[in-house]
Amino acid sequence: MADENRARTAAETGKTQVLVVGAGIAGLAAALRMSRQGRDVVVVERAPSRRSSGYLVNLHGPGYDAAERLGLLPALTPHDIGFFTSILVHADGREKFRLPAAVAQAAVGNRALTLFRGDLESALYHAVAEHADIRFGTTVQALTQNADAVDATLSDGTHIRAELLIGADGVHSRIRELVFGPESGYLVDLGHMVGAFPLESAPEHVPEGAGTTFIGPGRTAAVMNLGPKRSSAFFTYRCAETTTELSHGPAPALTEAFGDLGRGVAEALHQLDADPAGAYFDSVGQIVMDRWSEGRVVLLGDAAWCVTVFAGYGAALALDGADRLGEALATKDDIPRALTAWEASLRPEVGKRQTLARKGMSRFAPSTRAQVRAGELMLRAIQLPGIRTLVQRSIQRANN
Ligand SMILES: Cc1cc2nc3c(=O)[nH]c(=O)nc-3n(C[C@H](O)[C@H](O)[C@H](O)COP(=O)(O)OP(=O)(O)OC[C@H]3O[C@@H](n4cnc5c(N)ncnc54)[C@H](O)[C@@H]3O)c2cc1C
Structure with a gap:
């Protein structure tokens, strides 16, 4: 008009x-x-x-x-980050196994954007x-x-x-x-916290064009290296007292929950501590x-x-x-x-x-080590052609 x-x-x-x-x-x-x-x-x-x-x-x-x-x-497509390789890592940052970008792409299809x-x-x-x-x-x-x-x-x-x-x-x-x-x-409090923030400089310990993910009992940490000003970090963890946790602020709370992890996570927490202003940090509630x-x-x-x-x-x-x-x-x-x-x-x-x-929820914060291992087995299995088809079908069902 x-x-x-x-x-x-x-x-x-x-x-x-x-x-x-x-x-x-x-x-x-x-x-x-x-x-x-x-x-x-x-x-x-x-x-x-x-x-x-x-x-x-x-x-x-x-x-x-x-x-x-x-x-x-037309405005969104030039900003599409696309699919990238996910590397599952140990607590010290050593690689466990990789999920190539093509696996996620095959599961989700081409009508998708990551922004x-x-x-x-x-x-x-x-x-x-x-x-x-x-x-x-x-x-x-x-x-x-x-x-x-x-x-x-x-x-x-x-x-x-x-x-x-x-x-x-x-x-x-x-x-x-x-x-x-x-x-x-x-508000239904789901008893978890989430923190996510852009990284000013690309994390050196994460290969370019990939993201590392650590999944342990009660927590997940992911760090993506998609180049300078396009890299980011994501954390979620189980927490009984979300209101108290919130009052600590993102850098102290995430450092307390993930400070024992190495490499990319340590770099991301260091950057957050230097500049916490752009961070998203909240309890998870429906x-x-x-x-x-x-x-x-x-x-x-x-x-x-x-x-x-x-x-x-x-x-x-x-x-x-x-x-x-x-x-x-x-x-x-x-x-x-x-x-x-x-x-x-x-x-x-x-x-x-x-x-x-x-x-x-339990995929992001499994309760026990046995659940962590079961989740890893599933992620490894996704790479098998038969299982990949099953995953594709379940994503399509959820989207219909
Ligand atoms: C880490 C993370 C990852 C996510 N990943 C995905 C994903 O992969 N795919 C997906 O689809 N969704 C994802 N989501 C969810 C998605 O980001 C949100 O559901 C979505 O942004 C909600 O949009 P909204 O406009 O309702 O609320 P918001 O984006 O929160 O916007 C609300 C706006 O209202 C303003 N506001 C607040 N209070 C007032 C007030 N009193 N007066 C005036 N303005 C006010 C705020 O400043 C803000 O601009 C993710 C969320 C998080 C936290």
Whole structure:
């Protein structure tokens, strides 16, 4: 929609049509979908500016399909890191065995992307920036709604009246708290911590174009060397007291949990200690809710259904959920009814991914050494042609 048309509509009606809270994956995808339908969109984002590269995300199956429907593939493909060799290592960093890139590629197929979260967010931002009013350093402080509109008071003291408010403000959503109540009513703590961060310089002890992975009882550490400014590290571990762990901060907590490991892990922890600012560090918790909307307020993405890192599917659901929300709103005039139809179409997929994540937890933090060995046997077996076909089929089943 041309700028002058957008301004005229807003002036005539006196209201913004859609207010999106959170300029992450879900919020920007929703803003893109809504603005393409000719709606006025305002996005408020608490962070003062766009976030940095962050961690790696895989998009395949419905997540890849949604990226395609949103027209993002031309912008995303140049940032695709592709498949890389995984090297399983001992605690001191010595190699156990390798999983060549071709094994993962054969299992997942060609309709797949591996991206830094920041590259996905950038592609969305550039697609929507000219068509929506995006306000950084701004949040919603209070909101009320009636049958016709939602009134939001922003942190800069201004007010916005919208036909629809989309709360896409992540797992610790403020909109969820304002409309549905405290996080404690919806967060299911899975008893693990996760840390992930980009590496400024490529780790010397990890071969270029590969990643090393250590899996031990209760923990996993992975370090990827994809060159300078494209390398990253990922850690997860079981933890009974996640709130206390969080209070320690990423560098002390991850050093306590992984400081005994050698080579690439030691290098990654050293870099984190020198610059902890860009690190993602949080407890792993799913959001489980009976409904995702109330009147004209709807939650989207991690705010509504966080499936967690163990699903490897939250960004995919954020894109798919935003795209389907646009479709539901385009086909039904009544907003609450459109939201109900949208939720019914998405719930089975979200439920499936939450279940898969809970089942998959033990792959990242096996309970015993016997479980670690069983997991390794399975990874070695994937390289056998017959087993590879079985794995391919189970990935295809999960994606259908
Ligand atoms: C280590 C790791 C690896 C992952 N790997 C994968 C993967 O391989 N594949 C996959 O599909 N998914 C993956 N995920 C999950 C995926 O990253 C998330 O599910 C996805 O980013 C959720 O998007 P979102 O927009 O809902 O939330 P977020 O990305 O968290 O965005 C929320 C936004 O809201 C803003 N915000 C927060 N509070 C407020 C407020 N009060 N007011 C205004 N703005 C606010 C935040 O600053 C942020 O910009 C991974 C997650 C992690 C942690």
